Amino acid sequence: MKAAAVTSSYKRWAPVYDTVFGKLLNEGRSRAAARATARGGDVLEVGIGTGLALPLYGPGLRITGIDYSAEMLERAEEKRRAHGLDNVTLRQMDAGQLDFPDASFDTVSVMHVLSVVPDPERALSEIARVCRPGAQVLITNHFAAEKGVLRLAERMIQPLQHQLGWQADFPFERILGDNRLKLLERRPLPPLGVMTWAVLERV
Ligand SMILES: C[S@@+](CC[C@H](N)C(=O)[O-])C[C@H]1O[C@@H](n2cnc3c(N)ncnc32)[C@H](O)[C@@H]1O
Known part of the structure; x- marks a missing residue:
């Protein structure tokens, strides 16, 4: 995906995104939010979109959400306010150029994003760094x-x-290239196994 295509595509998706992809993709979001909550500390959600996962995280976390699309982030901000989530900070940012110091986060969630960003290897390198x-x-x-x-x-x-x-044709191997990130888990997600859950650990 090219950056300009991401911008125009998610400008179009933003008003209808929750209706189309809300419940449909919630299994992965719920699983990630439960894991992040159990781990505690500082959480970064990369490509937070309209913030569908925000109400699923438990209390006590410091959550930072970033996204490239202003229109998607506006919806996330509405949810942040509606749910009174003072522990959430939202910023417009490129996943390939994260504006955070090294070693800032305990958990990073990346949900339905790696096959969207223009350069997934670069995004993962930035994620490994933070x-x-x-x-x-x-x-x-x-x-x-x-x-x-x-x-x-x-x-x-x-x-x-x-x-x-x-990108529909996005091979799993593309998330395995950074030697700072070791594969811990990989499994198909219910109901149909079309989506995959994977966990990488920062060594
Ligand atoms: C399919 S949506 C997923 C949204 C959310 N994570 C979810 O589970 O519903 C992909 C998101 O990635 C964002 N995105 C694409 N390229 C990006 C980039 N380079 N940096 C940050 N966000 C990006 C898009 O704007 C969009 O909000």
């Missing part, structure tokens, strides 16, 4: 199927990536 040693990176995403009908469908819709706002 993680404290032992921090966990909680990822939910759709990754390319290895075979079958789903694989065929992904290949067919891949040319529409700039209209859709994400």
Whole structure:
């Protein structure tokens, strides 16, 4: 995805995003929020979008949410206010250029974002930099199927990536290239296993 395509695509998605992707993708969000809450401390949510996960985090965390799209962030700000979440800070920022010092966070959640950002390897490098040693990176995403009908469908819709706002044909291996981030967990998410839950640990 190119940066300009991300901006225009999520400007279009922002007003209807919660209706289309709210419940549909909530399994991964709930799992990430529960894990982050159990770990405590400082949480960074990269590509927070309209803030659908915000009400799912438990109390006692310091949460920072960043996103590139002003229109998506406006919706997140509405939720922050509506739920009285004084522990949440929202900032417009590029995942590939995080404006935080090294070793700032205990948990980073990256939900449905890595197949959207223009340069996922760079985003993961930045995430590794801002993680404290032992921090966990909680990822939910759709990754390319290895075979079958789903694989065929992904290949067919891949040319529409700039209209859709994400890459359908995004291999899992692309999240494994940074040697500061070690794979801890990988499993399909219910109900259909189309989304994957993965946890990387900062060594
Ligand atoms: C599919 S939405 C996911 C939103 C949210 N995480 C969720 O689970 O609903 C992808 C989000 O990534 C954001 N995004 C794309 N490229 C980005 C970048 N380079 N830096 C920060 N956010 C980015 C988009 O603006 C959009 O809000």
